[in-house]
Amino acid sequence: MSKYLDKSIVEIHQLLKKKEIYPIDLVEEAFNRIEKNKDLNCFITLNKEKALKEAKELENLEVDNLLFGIPIAIKDNISTKGLKTTCASKMLENYEPIFDATVVQKIKDKHMIIIGKTNMDEFAMGSTSRTSYFGAPKNPWNKKKITGGSSGGSAACIASRMVPLALGSDTGGSIRQPASYTGIVGMKPTYGRISRYGLVAFASSLDQIGPMTRDVYENALLLNELVGRDSNDLTSAWREEEDFTRLIGKDIKKMKIAVPNYFISDIVNLEIREKISDMITLLKENGATVDFIDIDYIENAVTLYQIIAMGEASSNLARFDGIKFGYSIPNPESLEDLYRKTRAEGFGKEVKRRIMVGSYLLSGENAVTYYNKALQIRDDIRKSFQKAFESYDLIIGPTTTTIAYNLDQDIDDPIKSFLDDVLVIPVNMAGLPGMNVPIGFSSYQMPIGLHIIGNSFEEAKMYQLASWIEKKLNLDLIPKEGESHES
Amino acid sequence: MKEKLELCEVEHVANLARIELTEEEKDQYAIDLKKLLNEVEKISEIKNYDEELLITPVEHTVSLRKDENKRTISFNEIKKNIPKSSGNFVEVPVMLHE
Amino acid sequence: MNRDYQVTAGAEVHCELKSKTKMFSDSYNNYGTMANTNINEIDFAYPGTLPTVNGYAVELALKASLALNCKINKKMHFDRKNYFYPDLPKGYQITQARSPIGTDGYLEIEIDGITKKIGIHDIHIEEDTSKSTHYKEKSFLDFNRNGVPLIEIVSEPDIKSDKEMVAYLEKLRETLLYLNVSDCKIEEGSMRCDVNVSVSKTETLGTRTETKNVGSIHSAGMVVLVEAKRQIEELEKGNKIQEETRRYDEKENKTTLMRIKEVGNDYRYFPEPDIPFLILEDSEIERVRENLEVLPDARRKTYLEKGISLGNANKLIQNKQLSDFLLNLEDIDLVIASNLLLGDISAYLNKTEKTLKETKLTQEKLKDLVKKLSSGEITNKVFKEILTELMETEFSVQEIISSKGIETINDKSYLIEIVNKIIEGNKNSVDDYKSGKDRAIKYLMGQIMKETKGSANPSLVNQLLLEELSKR
Incomplete structure (x- = not known):
């Protein structure tokens, strides 16, 4: 069996250019790998027929860019015209969008081939992908473990090398945390970097789409194609065009790095803390400055996140009412009956919890005591990060407090999903870019990741550090079956 | 701190969210929602903060759209997604008041 | 009516703005056409869609605010007003609760020659809902109207009589029409009016009722009259006025109860995160002000x-x-x-x-x-x-x-004949002229024009007449 999909994108590109292989070879191999790893439950919908057809059509076109013909997986909360977009919810089980998200349009313009829609937490609400209506995806490093979430399907299909590229979305760590649990590179860019048009909103002021890939360089390549101001999204930002790979390979001497004390406090698993400590030593040995700092309000981020994310979600998900699209109960007795039963049956437990709490937080006086206050402190968090970036190039720490845990652990604990993301959430609160890069393994061979946080729109600098680490560590990041030791 | 919400509190939030709950569900949510609310209650402990709000973390302001039509879709295109339609209309059980 | 009571009224007026496209989506603002034809995925609140802001609609709202003497909010934000109803596809309406475009304005009305200022509390921008029709146990929705730009103009409770209400609304309508901001057709729904009324014997305002969707400006005046009368009667009976929503019945000329207001209608307002701040530059405001109709x-x-x-x-x-x-x-x-x-x-x-x-x-x-x-x-x-x-x-x-061949007669000899004929026939006028009465000229001119059936060249006649008169 061919192993083209184990090659780097640059190598694949060369083969395509020389016409030694064709896009159809890549697409067929991707579907074979998906079929072989079906039990990982990475995909909700496959786009097989159309992908094969498109691959065939591409044979007539010039291979005009590095990502031409490369298979890509899309998280199932990103709108794809004519291809089901379920958000892993019964509510949208049969929903077929009539428009492409702006990022999907960009992907099609560059002739990447959409392989399918990946599994996730229902409406991206969760940290393990277990709230999916279609069952949880499994971690390729150990099938008993969670992939993390909410972009668990995208993370697992990259980690298991089914496809080289995937899109995720990150509201409170949903790209970085599963990337860490599965040993891949995941970037949540600056808020406003990528258009959200077509991303099914969970919490509008926090959501951001981002690339998930096998390595740092390919991550930057994909980001190059996703960014840009979109007139359909007023929160997307005008920026000069830039090449995110441009600092890759540059030395990190004199780079000034900060580690917030909170990120290495005892909320973090000891094994992870040791890995971070090793990393700090490595960076210092190679000429970087590393200081430990305090960032005000950072320990409050989760509380603010709960209020803002649930508040916005309760409003964003009001459109699912059984009237215009999606699930609708048969033969409602009245309008109220239609609303209440459709939403009761169409949403899962986690989603309902968040909508109810969010509605409560915005009702009456609560809008002031909780919501308004959260927005006020959110501004302070952003400012304290800005202050840190006056003195430092980058901030680092662990991406997660724990290593991927068992699929049956803490199911239905309403708090756990927030606490899993305690280290990644502050970044969304401040709208900053954050990424995960693998830095090693636990004693049971589960991946551990480093979290790199940059100043607004300084993704290139983050890639510089991440690629330096990647090269220095040279880890083997392809999961081997049966190597896990923990039961 | 209390362990669970009063039943009427659960019913109130379920009503705000337009979600029907069975009696067993109400009992479960009384506990789950209380856990979440205890979490968000931590905000009351935060002192010393600025008045300014952060609504969306962007630096730029709105660029206004020109008054021009770009997209119009036909009803047929979306009809397949509408649970109940009648002719060119979307149909719902009768609305009680204007 | 009992003269011990002071009647206080206010109006909340919604006007649809005359833009080509909708407020937060670029489909056409034209709902007179076949149902569900001027729509797109944004109007249907498709998952993943986002709002954009129609600059022309903002300009129209700014015009209205300037013309109504409002303070302009240079840094605006939008808010979400959340409630479930089928005519509200997103489950929330985008409006301006905290930072309306205009505040603290006024409109001058004239009653019996006396000018009075009616305060404008605020003018805010929002989007219209879909249109619904009801038949038997079903309702049918047309989304063409969904998202049509609106301004809501909220008056202060400065209106003290039915006459003032009518004068205020007529003046408002006239102003907005002249600004080309809105068609202001109440019958067609492009102007909608809710009337608030309360009565009190003291300085403190009484509990007010709101009468929704009044069908004409005349009716709005009637609502002030009949609602004040009803409230006074209730109070005189020792009853309390409830904060409630009422409806005006034109045939019966009375208001009827629609619903008691829920305790603090829970709209769960919060700032719209999909739209950053909207800044109006001073230069822009001045440009609009200078070009006001x-x-x-x-x-x-x-x-x-x-x-x-x-x-x-x-x-x-x-x-x-x-x-x-x-x-x-x-x-x-x-x-x-x-x-x-x-x-x-x-x-x-x-x-x-x-x-x-x-x-x-x-x-x-x-x-x-x-x-x-x-x-x-x-x-x-x-x-x-x-x-x-x-x-x-x-x-x-x-x-x-x-x-048309109705060329004026320029034939001098022909005209002199007529001039002399008229002079001869009107000796009195000639004498008047001589004695310095200029009016006589006008009379003689008229007689000549009459004689020529109006086709003589008047300036030539004038010249000839003066010449002939000077000879006598």
Whole structure:
């Protein structure tokens, strides 16, 4: 069996250019790998027929860019015209969008081939992908473990090398945390970097789409194609065009790095803390400055996140009412009956919890005591990060407090999903870019990741550090079956 | 701190969210929602903060759209997604008041 | 009515803005067409869609705010008003709760010659809901109206009588029409009016009721009257007034209860995160202010100064196309011009069911016409004869006169004959002239024109008449 999909994108590109292989070879191999790893439950919908057809059509076109013909997986909360977009919810089980998200349009313009829609937490609400209506995806490093979430399907299909590229979305760590649990590179860019048009909103002021890939360089390549101001999204930002790979390979001497004390406090698993400590030593040995700092309000981020994310979600998900699209109960007795039963049956437990709490937080006086206050402190968090970036190039720490845990652990604990993301959430609160890069393994061979946080729109600098680490560590990041030791 | 919400509190939030709950569900949510609310209650402990709000973390302001039509879709295109339609209309059980 | 009570009323008026596309989506703002044809994925609240802000609609709202003397909010934000209803596809309405575009304005009304200011609490921008129709146990939704730009104009409770309510609403309607901000057609729903009424014996305002969607300006006045009466009767019976929503029944001339207000209607307002701050630059505000249409009050003032009667001035204002036609024509005789427009030209427009714009009459032609009439070069009779050609052809006044063969008589010898005939027949007038009464000339002129059936060249006649008179 061919192993083209184990090659780097640059190598694949060369083969395509020389016409030694064709896009159809890549697409067929991707579907074979998906079929072989079906039990990982990475995909909700496959786009097989159309992908094969498109691959065939591409044979007539010039291979005009590095990502031409490369298979890509899309998280199932990103709108794809004519291809089901379920958000892993019964509510949208049969929903077929009539428009492409702006990022999907960009992907099609560059002739990447959409392989399918990946599994996730229902409406991206969760940290393990277990709230999916279609069952949880499994971690390729150990099938008993969670992939993390909410972009668990995208993370697992990259980690298991089914496809080289995937899109995720990150509201409170949903790209970085599963990337860490599965040993891949995941970037949540600056808020406003990528258009959200077509991303099914969970919490509008926090959501951001981002690339998930096998390595740092390919991550930057994909980001190059996703960014840009979109007139359909007023929160997307005008920026000069830039090449995110441009600092890759540059030395990190004199780079000034900060580690917030909170990120290495005892909320973090000891094994992870040791890995971070090793990393700090490595960076210092190679000429970087590393200081430990305090960032005000950072320990409050989760509380603010709960209020803002649930508040916005309760409003964003009001459109699912059984009237215009999606699930609708048969033969409602009245309008109220239609609303209440459709939403009761169409949403899962986690989603309902968040909508109810969010509605409560915005009702009456609560809008002031909780919501308004959260927005006020959110501004302070952003400012304290800005202050840190006056003195430092980058901030680092662990991406997660724990290593991927068992699929049956803490199911239905309403708090756990927030606490899993305690280290990644502050970044969304401040709208900053954050990424995960693998830095090693636990004693049971589960991946551990480093979290790199940059100043607004300084993704290139983050890639510089991440690629330096990647090269220095040279880890083997392809999961081997049966190597896990923990039961 | 209390362990669970009063039943009427659960019913109130379920009503705000337009979600029907069975009696067993109400009992479960009384506990789950209380856990979440205890979490968000931590905000009351935060002192010393600025008045300014952060609504969306962007630096730029709105660029206004020109008054021009770009997209119009036909009803047929979306009809397949509408649970109940009648002719060119979307149909719902009768609305009680204007 | 019991004179111990002070009636206090306010109005909340929604007006649809005259933009080409919707407020937060770029589908057409035109809901008179077949159901669900002016829609797109944004109007249907498809998952993943986001709002954009129509700059022209913002400009119209700014115009209204400036014309109503409001303070302009230079840093605006939008808010979400959350509630479940089928005509609200997103489950929330985008509106401005915290930072309306205009605040603290006023509108001047005139009652029995006395001017009074009615305060404007605020003007905010929002989007309209879908239209629903009901049949038996079902409702049917048309999303064409969904997202149509609206401004809501909230008055202060400064209105003290039905007369003031009517004057306020008429003035508001007139102003917005003149600004080209809205069609303001209550019957068609492009202007909607809710009337708040309370009564009190003391300085403190009483509990108010809100009467929704009143069908005409006249009815709004009636609501103030009948609702105040009802409330006073209730209070006199020892009952309390409930904060409630009512409906006005035009046939019965009374209000009926729609629903008791829920305790603090829970709309769960919060700032709309999909739209960053909207900044209005001073230069932009000034540009709009400088280009504001001349408002009815200013026009009325000009008309009166130019000698037009109050009655005709008001008639012109009521017919905006006529009033607009007179803009920048201040140097001609506006009395003649307004008589033409309100008289034969209006009759022509009514008969042919045309608007002025649909005719060939230009401001240039009108100017020419008025000059010729005032100099006596042509007569009113001639004007009546050439009206159709004036309205329906591109020809100039002179060209029409020539082509119709109603060329003025310029034959000197022929005219001298007539002049002398008239002089002979009107000895008294000649004597008057001699004794310095200039009016006599006018009379003699008139007699000559009459003799020539109005086709003599008046300036030539004038010259000849003076010459002949000087000989005697």
